[in-house]
Amino acid sequence: MNARGLKIALAASVALNIFAVAGAGAAWMAAKRVKEAAAEARQPGRSEPVWAVVEARPPAVRDQIKREMRATALEARPDFEEARAARREAIALTRSDQFDPVAVAAL
Numbered sequence: 001m002n003a004r005g006l007k008i009a010l011a012a013s014v015a016l017n018i019f020a021v022a023g024a025g026a027a028w029m030a031a032k033r034v035k036e037a038a039a040e041a042r043q044p045g046r047s048e049p050v051w052a053v054v055e056a057r058p059p060a061v062r063d064q065i066k067r068e069m070r071a072t073a074l075e076a077r078p079d080f081e082e083a084r085a086a087r088r089e090a091i092a093l094t095r096s097d098q099f100d101p102v103a104v105a106a107l
Helices: 004-040 048-056 059-095 102-107
Strands: none
Touching: 048 059, 059 102
16 A cells, blocks of 8 residues: 555545544533433422423413312322222231231222
């Protein structure tokens, strides 16, 4: 191989290495950003995305959404209370001397 061929091969090799290093660096930075975003999302006290969307609405729309969400939650309240009572009863049955797996499963 002559000198010109070696220079071309060297330039191609350098370009390929620069491309590989840049790609690896970009992948590392992307992974780092994903990890940071995930850690930030798990921090307590941050605003929930739903509330961020609701708060961004005009006041009249925001109040209507909040009223509807509150009404829906109040409608579901008896179901949650019934589920809590069933869980408490199941726990009491598992702690008692007359443990009945079928009755606990039914609850």
